[in-house]
Amino acid sequence: MSIKVELIASTPDAARIVAAAAKICYSPSGAADIMDGLTREKTASFLKMLRDSGHLSPFEHISFTFAVEGISRVATHQLVRHRLASYSQQSQRYVGMSGQTCIVPDSVLKDENAHALFIKQTESAWNCYKELIDLGISREDARFILPHGTETRLVMTMNARELHHFFSLRLCRRAQWEIRELARKMLILARDAAPEIFDVAGPSCVAEGVCKEAHPCGQPYESLEKMLSE
Amino acid sequence: MSIKVELIASTPDAARIVAAAAKICYSPSGAADIMDGLTREKTASFLKMLRDSGHLSPFEHISFTFAVEGISRVATHQLVRHRLASYSQQSQRYVGMSGQTCIVPDSVLKDENAHALFIKQTESAWNCYKELIDLGISREDARFILPHGTETRLVMTMNARELHHFFSLRLCRRAQWEIRELARKMLILARDAAPEIFDVAGPSCVAEGVCKEAHPCGQPYESLEKMLSE
Amino acid sequence: MSIKVELIASTPDAARIVAAAAKICYSPSGAADIMDGLTREKTASFLKMLRDSGHLSPFEHISFTFAVEGISRVATHQLVRHRLASYSQQSQRYVGMSGQTCIVPDSVLKDENAHALFIKQTESAWNCYKELIDLGISREDARFILPHGTETRLVMTMNARELHHFFSLRLCRRAQWEIRELARKMLILARDAAPEIFDVAGPSCVAEGVCKEAHPCGQPYESLEKMLSE
Amino acid sequence: MSIKVELIASTPDAARIVAAAAKICYSPSGAADIMDGLTREKTASFLKMLRDSGHLSPFEHISFTFAVEGISRVATHQLVRHRLASYSQQSQRYVGMSGQTCIVPDSVLKDENAHALFIKQTESAWNCYKELIDLGISREDARFILPHGTETRLVMTMNARELHHFFSLRLCRRAQWEIRELARKMLILARDAAPEIFDVAGPSCVAEGVCKEAHPCGQPYESLEKMLSE
Numbered sequence: 032m033s034i035k036v037e038l039i040a041s042t043p044d045a046a047r048i049v050a051a052a053a054k055i056c057y058s059p060s061g062a063a064d065i066m067d068g069l070t071r072e073k074t075a076s077f078l079k080m081l082r083d084s085g086h087l088s089p090f091e092h093i094s095f096t097f098a099v100e101g102i103s104r105v106a107t108h109q110l111v112r113h114r115l116a117s118y119s120q121q122s123q124r125y126v127g128m129s130g131q132t133c134i135v136p137d138s139v140l141k142d143e144n145a146h147a148l149f150i151k152q153t154e155s156a157w158n159c160y161k162e163l164i165d166l167g168i169s170r171e172d173a174r175f176i177l178p179h180g181t182e183t184r185l186v187m188t189m190n191a192r193e194l195h196h197f198f199s200l201r202l203c204r205r206a207q208w209e210i211r212e213l214a215r216k217m218l219i220l221a222r223d224a225a226p227e228i229f230d231v232a233g234p235s236c237v238a239e240g241v242c243k244e245a246h247p248c249g250q251p252y253e254s255l256e257k258m259l260s261e
Numbered sequence: 262m263s264i265k266v267e268l269i270a271s272t273p274d275a276a277r278i279v280a281a282a283a284k285i286c287y288s289p290s291g292a293a294d295i296m297d298g299l300t301r302e303k304t305a306s307f308l309k310m311l312r313d314s315g316h317l318s319p320f321e322h323i324s325f326t327f328a329v330e331g332i333s334r335v336a337t338h339q340l341v342r343h344r345l346a347s348y349s350q351q352s353q354r355y356v357g358m359s360g361q362t363c364i365v366p367d368s369v370l371k372d373e374n375a376h377a378l379f380i381k382q383t384e385s386a387w388n389c390y391k392e393l394i395d396l397g398i399s400r401e402d403a404r405f406i407l408p409h410g411t412e413t414r415l416v417m418t419m420n421a422r423e424l425h426h427f428f429s430l431r432l433c434r435r436a437q438w439e440i441r442e443l444a445r446k447m448l449i450l451a452r453d454a455a456p457e458i459f460d461v462a463g464p465s466c467v468a469e470g471v472c473k474e475a476h477p478c479g480q481p482y483e484s485l486e487k488m489l490s491e
Numbered sequence: 492m493s494i495k496v497e498l499i500a501s502t503p504d505a506a507r508i509v510a511a512a513a514k515i516c517y518s519p520s521g522a523a524d525i526m527d528g529l530t531r532e533k534t535a536s537f538l539k540m541l542r543d544s545g546h547l548s549p550f551e552h553i554s555f556t557f558a559v560e561g562i563s564r565v566a567t568h569q570l571v572r573h574r575l576a577s578y579s580q581q582s583q584r585y586v587g588m589s590g591q592t593c594i595v596p597d598s599v600l601k602d603e604n605a606h607a608l609f610i611k612q613t614e615s616a617w618n619c620y621k622e623l624i625d626l627g628i629s630r631e632d633a634r635f636i637l638p639h640g641t642e643t644r645l646v647m648t649m650n651a652r653e654l655h656h657f658f659s660l661r662l663c664r665r666a667q668w669e670i671r672e673l674a675r676k677m678l679i680l681a682r683d684a685a686p687e688i689f690d691v692a693g694p695s696c697v698a699e700g701v702c703k704e705a706h707p708c709g710q711p712y713e714s715l716e717k718m719l720s721e
Numbered sequence: 722m723s724i725k726v727e728l729i730a731s732t733p734d735a736a737r738i739v740a741a742a743a744k745i746c747y748s749p750s751g752a753a754d755i756m757d758g759l760t761r762e763k764t765a766s767f768l769k770m771l772r773d774s775g776h777l778s779p780f781e782h783i784s785f786t787f788a789v790e791g792i793s794r795v796a797t798h799q800l801v802r803h804r805l806a807s808y809s810q811q812s813q814r815y816v817g818m819s820g821q822t823c824i825v826p827d828s829v830l831k832d833e834n835a836h837a838l839f840i841k842q843t844e845s846a847w848n849c850y851k852e853l854i855d856l857g858i859s860r861e862d863a864r865f866i867l868p869h870g871t872e873t874r875l876v877m878t879m880n881a882r883e884l885h886h887f888f889s890l891r892l893c894r895r896a897q898w899e900i901r902e903l904a905r906k907m908l909i910l911a912r913d914a915a916p917e918i919f920d921v922a923g924p925s926c927v928a929e930g931v932c933k934e935a936h937p938c939g940q941p942y943e944s945l946e947k948m949l950s951e
Binding site: 103104105107108111112114115118123124133134135136138139142144145148149151152153155156159162163166167168169171172174175176177178179180181207 | 563564565567568571572574575578583584593594595596598599602604605608609611612613615616619622623626627628629631632634635636637638639640641667
């Protein structure tokens with residue numbers, strides 16, 4: 032099963048909002064006048080200038096909300112460490128886990144023996160969960176026995192500044208594969224909704240043309256498109 | 262001059278986004294299915310239940326962006342202390358202050374003598390600012406002599422959870438009058454854009470029917486409408 | 492195995508720091524003069540007044556750092572949702588899990604059949620983990636099969652304002668038992684280090700004398716001491 | 722008058738706390754064992770490695786609290802925009818401003834004519850403030866007429882990660898002079914209290930040996946010591 036991501040909400044007219052917010056810092060005019068003068072071309076070139084000069088706070092004014100399914104609790108435990116974001120996640124205290132499965136890593140899928148062991152073990156865990164429930168153990172206690180890779184779902188919201196930070200960390204080849212797959216799908220959707228905001232994004236190899244990692248992977252991406260299509 | 266507030270961006274379909282995010286916590290279904298089933302009535306009653314049970318985090322998924330003019334730097338110094346928000350504010354380092362004025366408090370406006378003193382003093386401050394600039398002092402240093410009440414403008418974004426917190430503090434009669442006027446205008450606009458989200462809002466006298474302040478003002482608002490029309 | 496908590500750092504002279512920070516808001520004096528005048532009694536009564544009037548921001552100036560062991564990843568996934576805190580947690584990508592075990596809920600411990608099932612299942616999971624490692628699967632992928640209740644360890648820091656918020660939520664009987672046990676041990680340590688700061692703490696039944704939960708448990712704690720000794 | 726800064730609180734044994742928190746991520750041992758093994762030399766070299774590899778989150782576990790006097794409200798309006806920090810600031814609503822003065826920028830001090838204009842204007846503003854008070858205008862309204870450069874005082878707390886970020890921005894020659902002076906004094910105090918934490922700090926010219934500003938000032942600092950002694 033692979034991660035399923037939907038963009039369920041985003042700020043309309045995102046690029047112009049960012050540009051207007053930035054321009055108000057340096058202009059004697061009000062927001063309405065500023066927005067009137069913002070053509071698509073002016074907006075795009077102004078946003079580029081903002082990014083190049085490191086003036087990133089105006090990108091906080093626009094937000095993107097994603098619904099995510101088919102992701103493991105391994106990955107979400109790491110995901111929710113990003114504190115400048117909002118999360119609503121399926122509860123294992125309240126929702127019975129009978130319809131759900133364990134995410135299988137690719138490395139396991141590709142190895143017949145490993146896969147067989149993995150499947151057998153997850154089935155045994157699910158049986159144990161059900162037996163514990165039958166013995167009167169509560170959901171919130173029975174879940175201790177479920178595999179850490181059990182799938183979960185959540186709704187998350189980040190502003191564009193934090194999204195850029197997230198993409199720079201989590202699209203790096205050194206990131207955990209699952210959260211990287213999540214980031215890839217999020218970027219594709221965000222770019223579609225707000226191309227001027229996300230036309231440059233990702234780890235330093237892509238966004239700045241040079242790897243800035245302390246321990247480089249040795250395989251920098253050649254372009255944003257290649258990164259997204261891999 | 263009075264504060265001018267515009268809502269320049271907000272999350273579309275806000276009530277359904279909050280409801281879907283909340284429901285994903287307790288449901289085995291995905292976000293798309295959940296949103297399909299959310300009629301206006303179901304959404305409104307579900308949001309009420311969320312608020313009543315103190316489950317406020319789903320309200321973080323929707324955001325509101327305001328452009329504000331005609332507010333003093335006295336008020337914005339206090340405003341930006343709300344840390345769960347994003348601000349882009351006009352710079353006094355880069356923008357010449359020649360077109361701007363000082364906000365006059367109502368108590369001063371109503372007292373002829375005070376008003377005369379106030380106007381004379383602000384004019385003298387502006388003259389001094391210009392003379393300092395003429396002497397070669399930079400804008401960023403000349404502004405030290407400007408009145409603290411000098412008007413400024415900014416773009417600010419808050420999510421609905423933080424907005425509710427903001428309204429509960431800043432619509433109280435004990436709040437500074439200017440930030441209270443700002444809050445009043447923000448709530449009117451936010452309610453118009455997302456009525457189900459803000460049909461109950463404000464200090465405890467309005468939102469909970471009982472004053473919870475340590476030092477009550479003694480004049481609780483009778484209703485949200487009265488609070489907004491005062 | 493039960494949770495092990497140590498307080499490894501805290502702000503010295505915590506009560507006086509909070510009091511001095513609060514007093515600077517309302518006083519024409521500087522911090523040094525203010526601190527000189529703060530006897531233990533004056534400090535304690537001033538802190539009580541701050542809390543009673545809801546002026547909580549000065550409590551942010553003091554921090555407490557805890558080292559935690561013997562806690563499940565079930566509990567830490569929930570714990571790290573508290574965003575106004577700092578965490579450093581043991582990595583399952585880098586640390587082999589061979590020496591670790593699964594936390595056993597009390598409800599399972601007390602039921603002989605459930606306990607037997609649970610132990611058998613966790614052993615089978617550990618064997619599977621080792622077999623996957625032996626087949627060449629990486630630690631970061633093999634861990635998907637480990638029980639969600641696998642123990643972990645972490646260092647966490649919160650300021651006193653956030654700690655009070657944490658205690659109000661997580662010491663409630665309705666909180667998950669493991670994070671409640673963590674909160675109980677944290678409060679005992681924090682109180683020992685800064686009694687004036689934490690002499691009143693916990694859910695509303697204890698801290699305010701009345702339950703404010705939407706769905707009360709029906710068994711309010713009679714006192715802070717009883718809550719801590721249960 | 723120049724800014725007066727005191728370090729009134731900081732986490733004891735700061736370097737070892739950061740090192741222990743970081744080591745727990747990659748070690749099968751608990752915090753107590755880790756701390757026992759941390760000599761001064763091991764700690765210092767480990768912290769250097771952390772910084773070089775960009776693993777900055779462990780630096781959040783230690784905090785520093787400063788009491789600041791003799792700073793203008795111009796500077797503090799900008800200062801409090803750093804949201805990952807805690808502030809307690811003197812209130813102009815509650816504290817009469819009679820004993821306070823206006824901060825005079827160096828550029829004004831050095832120009833006899835400008836200085837004379839400045840002094841005359843601030844005196845006139847203070848007289849107007851008092852006259853307004855005498856007419857019955859409240860402090861919170863009379864303060865609108867005070868110069869924006871009026872001195873204020875505050876207590877602020879930042880963790881070491883945020884302090885490093887603050888120093889990188891605010892010790893740059895392009896930062897506003899007053900907040901730069903504040904940052905300089907803060908760094909001197911923080912380094913004294915925790916030398917291993919702050920032996921490398923400041924803008925990219927100092928901390929990384931190369932200017933990364935979009936608009937370089939052209940006068941990179943040669944060393945941290947030169948930056949602090951200027």
